[in-house]
Amino acid sequence: MMGNWTEDTAAIFLGFLIIVLALLAFLVAPYSQVNEALIRVQSEAGFNLETWSGDNESGSAVTAFMSDTVNSARPARWTINPLSAFSLDFLISAIVFFVFLALLFGVGILLMNQRPADFLKGFVFIFVLGTLAYLLANQSDFRSMGLGYALWAIILGLVVSNVFGIPDFLRPALRPELYIKTGLVLLGAEVLFGKILAIGLPGIFVAWIVTPVVLISTFWFGQRVLKIGSKTLNITISADMSVCGVSAAIATAAACKASKEELTTAVGLSMIFTSIMMVALPAFINAVGMPEVLGGAWIGGTIDATGAVVAAGAFLGDTALNVAATIKMIQNILIGVLAFGVAFYWATKVEKNAGQSVGASEIWIRFPKFVLGFIGASILFSLLYESLSPNTAIVLVENGVLDFTSDMRGWLFCLAFASIGLSANFRELKSQFSGGKPLILYACGQTLNLCLTLLMAWIMFYKVFPEITNSL
Amino acid sequence: MMMKLKIIKCFFFLAGLILLQQAIAFGSDHSAQLNKQTQIIQNQNIDPSALFYMESKLALNAEKIVRKKINDR
Numbered sequence: 001m002m003g004n005w006t007e008d009t010a011a012i013f014l015g016f017l018i019i020v021l022a023l024l025a026f027l028v029a030p031y032s033q034v035n036e037a038l039i040r041v042q043s044e045a046g047f048n049l050e051t052w053s054g055d056n057e058s059g060s061a062v063t064a065f066m067s068d069t070v071n072s073a074r075p076a077r078w079t080i081n082p083l084s085a086f087s088l089d090f091l092i093s094a095i096v097f098f099v100f101l102a103l104l105f106g107v108g109i110l111l112m113n114q115r116p117a118d119f120l121k122g123f124v125f126i127f128v129l130g131t132l133a134y135l136l137a138n139q140s141d142f143r144s145m146g147l148g149y150a151l152w153a154i155i156l157g158l159v160v161s162n163v164f165g166i167p168d169f170l171r172p173a174l175r176p177e178l179y180i181k182t183g184l185v186l187l188g189a190e191v192l193f194g195k196i197l198a199i200g201l202p203g204i205f206v207a208w209i210v211t212p213v214v215l216i217s218t219f220w221f222g223q224r225v226l227k228i229g230s231k232t233l234n235i236t237i238s239a240d241m242s243v244c245g246v247s248a249a250i251a252t253a254a255a256c257k258a259s260k261e262e263l264t265t266a267v268g269l270s271m272i273f274t275s276i277m278m279v280a281l282p283a284f285i286n287a288v289g290m291p292e293v294l295g296g297a298w299i300g301g302t303i304d305a306t307g308a309v310v311a312a313g314a315f316l317g318d319t320a321l322n323v324a325a326t327i328k329m330i331q332n333i334l335i336g337v338l339a340f341g342v343a344f345y346w347a348t349k350v351e352k353n354a355g356q357s358v359g360a361s362e363i364w365i366r367f368p369k370f371v372l373g374f375i376g377a378s379i380l381f382s383l384l385y386e387s388l389s390p391n392t393a394i395v396l397v398e399n400g401v402l403d404f405t406s407d408m409r410g411w412l413f414c415l416a417f418a419s420i421g422l423s424a425n426f427r428e429l430k431s432q433f434s435g436g437k438p439l440i441l442y443a444c445g446q447t448l449n450l451c452l453t454l455l456m457a458w459i460m461f462y463k464v465f466p467e468i469t470n471s472l
Numbered sequence: 473m474m475m476k477l478k479i480i481k482c483f484f485f486l487a488g489l490i491l492l493q494q495a496i497a498f499g500s501d502h503s504a505q506l507n508k509q510t511q512i513i514q515n516q517n518i519d520p521s522a523l524f525y526m527e528s529k530l531a532l533n534a535e536k537i538v539r540k541k542i543n544d545r
Contacts, residue, residue, distance in 0.1 A: 136489070137521060141496040144510045148521025163481045190526040198535045200542060247523045278520060283505050307522030310530045314512045325534035329525040398532060406526040413523075471545035472538065 005111040007178050012373035014108050014178075015185025018408055019377060022066070022401045070407040073097035075135040077143070085135055098127050101411070108178060115172070122173025129156050129418040130411065146278055146308045149414045150246050151271045154264055157421015158429075166422060176419040180254055181370040183412035184339070186405045187247065188377035191336045194386050199326045200468055202460035206301050207331040210452045215242040215338075218445035226437050231350055232258035235342060236266040237438055241445045244332050245270040245304025250413065251335050255343040255368055256350070260420045265432040267417075269442045270304050278308040282315035293461050293469050294454075296320035300327025301453035302446070319472055336378045343371045 005013070072093035075085035102123055106116040133153035136142060142152075160166075166174075196204060215238050222234035236258045240249035246267050253263040281303060285295035296319065299312045306328050313324030347366040352358050358366075381402070385393045432438060461469045500510045513520060518530060525531040 139493060140514075141493045141500070143519070143521065144500070144513050145496055146520035148523070150521075150523070159482075159485050163478050163485075187524065190524060195535065198539050245523065279506060279509055282509075305521065305523055306525045306528050306531050307518065307520040310522070310528055310534075311509065311513050311518045311520040313534075314516055314518060314530075315509055321530065322534040322538050325525070325528070325531040326538045329531055329535050332525050394536075398526075402526050406524065410523075410527065467545070468542060471541050 005113075006369070007112065007175075008181060008369035008373075010108040010111050011178055011181030011370045012185055012376075013111065014104060014182045015188075015373055015377065017104070017107075018182075018186060019189055019401075019405060022404045067404050067407070069093045069096050069100075070404065070411065073131075073411075075131065075138055077138045077140060078135075079140045082135060082139075085138060094131065097411075098124075101127065101415075105175075105178070108182075109172075118169075118172040119175075120173075122170040125170055126173050126415055126418050126422070129153065129160065129422070130414040132156055133414055133418060145275050146305060146311070147271065147275065148246075148305075148307075149410070150267055150417050153414050153417035154267065154421040154424075157418045158424060158426065159421075161422045161424070162426050170422065174419045174423045176260060176416045176423065177254070179412045179416035179419060180250055181373075183409045183416065184251055184254060184370060185373040185377050186409040186412065187251070188336065188374035189381045189405055190402055190409075191333055191374075191378040191382070192385050193333060193336075193378070193382040196330050196333050198330060199323070200465065202297075202457075202465045202468055203327055203330045205460045206297055206453060206456050207327050208334060210301060210449070210456045211242050211331055211334055214445060214449045214452060215239060217448060218242060218441065221444060222437075222441045226441055228437050228441065230258075230262060232256045233262040233265065233432065233438065234441065236262055237269060237441050238445060239338055239342070240266045240270045240304065241273075241442050242449055243334055243338055244306065244328065245274060246413075247332070248335055248338060250416075251339040251374070252342050255339045255371055256346045257368070259428075260424045261428045261432055264420055264424055264429060265438050269438060273442060273446060274304045274308045277303050278312045282312045285316060285320075292317050292320040293323050293472050294457055296323030297327050297457035297461055298450075298454050300324035301331065301457065302449050303328075306332065323472060336375060339371050339374055343368050 070093075072089050073096075075082075075090060076087065078085040102120055105123065106120060109116045109119045130149075130153060133149045133156055136152040136156075137147065137149040196208070218238040218241065219235055222228045222238060223231065228234045232253070235256055236249050236253045239252035240246065242248075249263060249266040249270060252258070253266070258266075281299055282295070285298070290298075295316050296313050299316075299320065300309055300323060303309045303312055303324075306325070309324050309328040310321060313321035344363075344367070347363045347368075348358055351366055381397065385397050388396065500506045512518070516530065519528065522528040522531070525535075
């Protein structure tokens with residue numbers, strides 16, 4: 001049986017193993033107690049779910065241990081002295097978490113018929129690099145500009161590989177695709193389809209109509225007008241710009257099998273534009289005196305990363321923050337459809353020769369299987385979330401299982417980006433930017449996105465559904 | 473000679489990091505817009521680098537507030 005596993009099947013197995021562990025620890029043991037306690041206290045006057053779940057132990061002892069370990073394994077926030085980010089608690093948690101990850105991926109490597117011992121030697125170094133990426137991301141000035149772990153992990157990897165080179169012991173642990181695909185299965189669990197109705201039809205129109213139009217138009221523009229040589233680079237940048245930044249870039253790049261350098265280019269562009277737009281867009285909205293709901297919807301539909309959307313929305317006020325974050329959340333859900341659509345399009349259209357017809361078995365062979373794990377996790381958690389009462393779902397799924405898996409997913413993406421930085425070819429990375437085509441593609445696509453989102457938000461929130469706008 | 477070159481490259485990388493941090497700090501101190509943004513981020517404990525809505529408590533709460541307002545109307 002061992003040796004037959006591909007990176008995709010190993011990623012699905014590891015992703016679901018983490019999900020099952022999280023479900024066992026968070027859901028099965030405390031479910032009846034939590035449900036009972038919630039029914040009892042919900043009737044009390046002034047009941048507040050957030051305060052209640054913060055003050056009460058709504059999970060098991062395992063819950064607290066797992067969550068604390070993953071959280072504390074990251075260096076704390078710091079301003080001037082980086083050493084202040086480290087503590088004894090951090091050291092212990094980091095060691096425990098490293099052992100957990102090493103065991104997890106050791107199993108994955110074994111299933112793929114490779115030697116776990118070789119993998120582990122290099123994995124120590126990648127874990128340290130990931131920790132350093134989190135250290136830089138937690139510096140207060142870098143943090144305030146949204147320069148997150150993904151960017152620092154790539155940069156640190158590139159610096160190490162270009163200054164010192166890659167020693168042989170490191171190579172077996174350079175498995176960006178395994179880390180990414182496992183992380184994407186976990187991301188699938190966070191894609192809860194019930195959330196798309198949060199703001200009603202205006203949200204669906206702004207996030208689910210404009211976004212695909214911008215994505216397809218940008219891809220077409222890249223192929224036909226800019227004549228970008230690589231379709232995978234084109235679709236990765238188009239998805240990253242139109243959907244939700246880095247997470248969309250990761251999902252798309254994995255679905256269409258883009259190169260490490262192409263993913264790095266898309267992530268770099270997204271991070272730079274997000275940092276600029278997070279400051280410039282609310283300033284512009286303020287300057288022209290745009291209403292908060294319209295400004296919030298515009299920010300939510302156009303700025304890439306969720307965190308930057310929240311920061312930009314908060315600058316305008318609470319209403320703008322709520323609208324912006326909700327629109328972005330609905331757009332986030334689109335990532336499931338995007339990953340499946342891109343994988344299917346690539347398997348049936350892009351990877352076939354002219355005039356060749358592709359049969360179902362051929363499509364199955366070409367189709368990246370991890371996407372099935374991603375969609376499966378999404379369907380499973382969407383059903384679970386909708387089947388529980390709203391408050392129980394929030395306490396057990398949102399604040400419980402998914403809180404843990406999203407932290408795990410963050411670590412996996414961090415390790416993936418460190419591996420990408422270590423193994424990316426610097427010359428090829430430079431060549432991606434020759435002629436500035438990726439930059440032009442991103443800028444033109446974002447301009448279209450800004451125009452269409454503003455127009456659609458104005459039509460939906462002020463012409464078609466003004467009663468929803470008034471209630472916000 | 474090679475070692476010297478590696479040390480120089482590392483030095484430039486660290487210098488670049490410090491320069492970038494100082495540039496952001498300078499911008500926050502001297503630009504009213506950036507300063508206000510930084511204050512809001514710190515006061516409301518926002519993580520602008522959060523990639524997905526599940527990583528942001530504020531985003532999760534925002535959805536619930538919006539849903540409640542629409543349902544209550």
